[in-house]
Amino acid sequence: MAPMLQSSQPWVEKYRPKQVKDVAHQDEVVKVLSNTLETTNCPHMLFYGPPGTGKTTTALAIAHQLYGPELYKSRVLELNASDDRGINVVRTKIKDFAAVAVGSGHRQGGYPCPPYKIIILDEADSMTEDAQNALRRTMETYSKVTRFFFICNYISRIIEPLASRCAKFRFKPLSEEIMSSRILHICNEEGLNLDSEALSTLSSISQGDLRRAITYLQGAARLFGSNISSKDLISVSGVIPQEVVQALFAACKSGDFDLANKEVNNVIAEGYPVSQMLSQLFDVVVEADDISDEQKARICKRLGETDKCLVDGADEYLQLLEVASNTMRALCNMPQEFSFES
């Protein structure tokens, strides 16, 4: 692919660090990899942690820094969930790539060019266990001439025999300070104004996920111009206005089923994501000081069950109505058991 004009890329890509040393907040891995750049020694690696914390960035950066643009294609294989990584592909594609010998380990064009290839398996937690097992052999057979980088959100989804062969690094959610400093850097480059309230809103709604923060920032900048307020950011983030959540909660408190049903219908018609509603309702319930712990427990139990149902693909309206009905019954001390069930 021909290199594109920088400016046509979304900001998330535009501001992706190109060098390992520019990856923020993940000091441990940065230290190890900086060392790699000097000695060219590199173990197999496993990066895990929540989204938007720099895992993919780090793997791509070290690969580029080791080989440079010329050799990158022949030395680095990046496979992610957008590739078929069924067991056959693992057996053939990775093997074919690993089997072709690399030249000697001489520096070329200012890049270290160590005498091994790198195979990056991004989003490795979506690989089946069978495919992972097939990988064990390949890893052993070609251990001299390849280094594997596994990247995933959940380390528990990587089978033990693979994980135990790697140096593991946990990528931490970015702290508010680091987030703020990256965001301010982008604001500077793009000529944006963000007051301190907006800055702290952005850090808190993104919950340590810098990708989200950058996406929101760009959205707000494009929609509302270069002076961005806290409200602008909330409106692009999909957070539901507190009045809407309160209205639903109040309807549940009223004990009037039809009123609650009306509010539920409204939430759906307004297009608010029910999963988001659940988490905001959760906050309201937990913080309320006029309801008992038992009531809270009853409501939260249902919230948990509903979350699972939504993940299974259940209908949003029916699920939210069920939550509203349960919340109402808990708040109004109606019995937990139904009367007419046989």
Added chain:
Amino acid sequence: MLWVDKHRPKTLDQIIVHEEVAQNLKKLVTEQDCPHLLFYGPTGSGKKTLIMALLRQMFGPGAEKVKVENKTWKVDAGSRTIDLDLTTLSSTHHVELNPSDAGFQDRYIVQEIIKEMAKNRPIDTKGKKGYKVLVLNEVDKLSREAQHSLRRTMEKYSASCRLILCCNSSSKVTEAIRSRCLNVRIHAPTEEQIVKVLEFIGNKEGVQLPSGLAARIAEKSNRSLRRAILSFETCRVQQYPFTSNQAIPPMDWEEYVSEIASDIMKEQSPKRLFQVRGKLYELLINCIPPEIILKRLLFELLKKLDAELKHEVCHWAAYYEHRMRLGQKSIFHMEAFVAKFMSIYKAFLIATFG
């Protein structure tokens, strides 16, 4: 041509109900670095209309010159080759498709076809934009696997390709995808906004629309613009000149569901259950989605029930709809709901009237 299509606004400036969103979208595409977009909101709220107008804003009238293609893709799935039939709608600047049509094989659509499309730069050099657009409909119906497969494609080829995703429930779109897009919520229009659109169409068609009738159509539309425009046209066919209080014909299937509700309130017996099964089949054969039938049935029942029963019945509706998602044959679960309702209702009648 039906009025819903004939009077669909073509440009962002002509948009009536989501004016603010439309103006925002206009600003968004003035720069080259537009992010991926995710449009979400209820059906008939105007998502498709906005997306089409946005494409026109990006690429000019050329975006409207679309051709429909049916193609069979041969996809290499490791040990075997599978054939995937896919319908696409494309101009020189964009391709629109519905990847969830491939059912459980949707992952291959994302891994092979979408990735292929995303990789290739647009051929058109005169075009204003250095990228092309892929419009993916109903992304909420994509399997988890397929959604995961989309993640890295969205990053890797973002220089040559922008995605516009469209869905009803954004809860069903994974966090990973949502966080890679600018999320655009399209709320269902209010009744007043619907009246405005109806009046606009009435004007264009040169028909006299009494405001009482417009308001009633809007009220019955359940805040769906598409539905309101369709009823408006049906009213026009059934009786013109209009009167304020003329009947607004309900949808056939809704009447049918309302009959089912009456049936099961009147009699609770195996015989009745059997009859109702026939009616449910009839609805399914006519391609009414099972969850829509179930929700409508609940709606009809709630209108007639005592408050204490409402909680119980809504619980079982949610329960069986969830089971329906996990299972394969939706009729089983719909029937189970009906049977459950009969049993509860009978117990209630006995407790109340002896």
